Amino acid sequence: MTIKTLSPTDARAAIAAGARLVDIRDADEHARERIPGAMNLPLAKITELPSDERPVVFHCRSGMRTAANAPLLTSAAGKATAYLLEGGIDAWRKAGHAVAADRSQPLEIMRQVQITAGALVLVGAALSLFVDTSFVALSAFVGAGLMFAGVTGWCGMANLLRVMPWNRREAA
Template sequence: MSLATISPQKAKDLIAKGAVLVDIREADEHARERIPGAHHHALSRLNGSVGTSGNAVIFHCRSGQRTAGNAQRLASAVACDAYILEGGIDAWKKAGLPVAQDKSQPLEMMRQVQIAAGSLVVLGALLGTFVNPWFYALSAFVGAGLIFAGATGFCGMARLLALAPWNRKPAAPAKA
């Protein structure tokens, strides 16, 4: 079963009529930025049904890709009309609709991994060029780690970054 997509404005209108907005992003993403009033049910922890009291449910992620790719799973989690917010929270913001941000929360883990991996690759390339060719191995090691993470779903860098001091505080969002 495929879920219909709706525009941010149509979603806003449905929410005003009692529809429930459900954010399927991970807790760290939701803690940093969210649509006020959205319920949080991370896709990775979605087991069974999404308990809502609305007459319709609108699912959203950051860009709409995650919700579209999991439409069948999301549709089976509700017993009412369900939709996907076209373009996710990015489109919601672009439409000028309100979002709550908590900049005190750390960057999303995947962004931290991207920054760290990219930095290590550039560092390895620079050191390999200007210091010693053996430093190219650093770039190769990071690339191999990314391939391993993509193939297995285990990201050692994310596990390591989770231990960093800025990630140790709970990612509980402020009330919006």
């Protein structure tokens, strides 16, 4: 069975008619920006979705995660009709619908990893050009770590960033 997508306007009408809105993004993403009234149930815990007969509208940031995991989401919805919010929260916002943003929350962990990895590679390259060529090892180490994370699904840098003081805050 193919899961149907709803435009932001149609999704809003479905929610007004009683459908549940479920945000499958991680808690740090949800804390920074969310659709008011959305239940946050990260993809890793989607099987914990409470059983209910009401339709379910799933969303992520851009719609790619929900589309890629459509069979899992359909299964998690059980007997309820499942829908995907076309374009995710980005499309919802562009359609002029309300979003709750808390910019005091830290950036999402994956964005922090991208910024940190990029900075380390850049610093390693600059130091190898201007100080000593052996600094290229820093860039190589970061590149190897990113490849390892991609292959195994375990990212040491993300785990390290999660325990940093700015990421220990509770979501509002």
